[in-house]
Amino acid sequence: MIIVNTIRPYKDEHNNEIFCDEEIKTARVVFYGKNNKLVVKKGSKIKGGIYFECNNGTCHIGQNRFKGFIRLGEDCTVTINDKVTCTNDCLITAAEGISVTIGEDCMLASDIQIRADDGHPIFDVKSEKRINMPKSVNIGAHTWIGGRVTILSGANVGQGSVIGFGSIVKGKIPNNCVAAGAPIRVVRKNIAWERPHLNHVAPPYKPDASFVSKSPYWNSTIEEVASIEEHAPVIEPHWTKRILQKLGIKISE
Template sequence: MIRDILIFGIRLFKKLIFKLSDLENSALCEKLTTNNGGVFLSQASITNLQNDKKKIIIGKGSHIRGQLLIYPYDGKITIGDYCYIGEGSRLWSGESITIGNNVLISHNVNIMDTNAHEIDSVERALSYRDMTLNGHPLNKGSVQTASIVIGNDVWINFNVSILKGVTIGQGAIIAAGSVVTHNIPPYVLAAGVPAKVLKNLNINDK
């Protein structure tokens, strides 16, 4: 009897600790974003290196489980209404990532509008050393960036990578494991490395 009470008490205590941790994480995410009614789940992570909450905007009804990161030199992330960002997914912006409404992004998806590092090997090595000593640079330098736009009603499956300069049209589906390097038109199924259109989606799939 006493053993059962102790076990129950320990479980209850653990749940309370987890709940407090979730609330603390959610409060931190709120401080770093402009949240118009979204939900930050326990796995959510916000890295706002500009310390400007207007640069990360979350729409109403959207649920965030992944990481949102903007670089100090530039970057903006805008997520529309009723979207889902899955666990382990990373949205890193050095220019602009814009996501429409009703977009489903599964787990372990990478969406990055920047190369993150320089092309030239010597410049890259020097830049990396400087970053380890002084933190992320305030100037982009020769790092290449290009905006990403994801239209309304898009579904991006797990383990997809979306690279800089890409637009994905409304209602498109990106199959699991694909790497998107070029624009994808609306209402198509795209798959592969690099992703290519496999078929048009029926009007009833809208």
């Protein structure tokens, strides 16, 4: 284990590297393996730690304000794009070659966990196969994640959405919606949110959009439409024959 107590340009004999333009004294990097890379964009403010727990991990952190801890397993990638903010500690974990991506201009509240893996394997007793393989997580740009939210493996959150306090996120959440609950569900569509705080940014009342500057993320919610084949009822052959006979349509044997 190698501990680098500040984020600064660094390279060791195990080919672990840190690429940055300025030293960040409020975060540390821990290397357990080899061939790991941390790339930090100039102007980023990071508080916490990045832990490369295996080999071949890559972490990209844009120009943002991130507070928390990132844990990367074998062959994993974590990407936090520009203008992401955290109110308080955020935990991000990735294992077994998957990725976690947070889009630009996301707003993360306190005590958020983004877990692309379960930390420990679970097996089927009869087949002995794994039943909890990790899956990549993607959080779209300009997403607001409320406090105490847990985002689980395979989650895909569309840009411009809001995830309510204490929610457990699994599966796909569309863009520009409010989703909440455990399990999570969409509670409102066609929404847009902006960063100005209700108390800290004038005016103290903001009854409509004329009181804020609108970001580029004002879009209608796009819903996936299933194909006709998915909606069509399955009709067994003998039922097809009887229906045609009732309609007076002759069929050849």
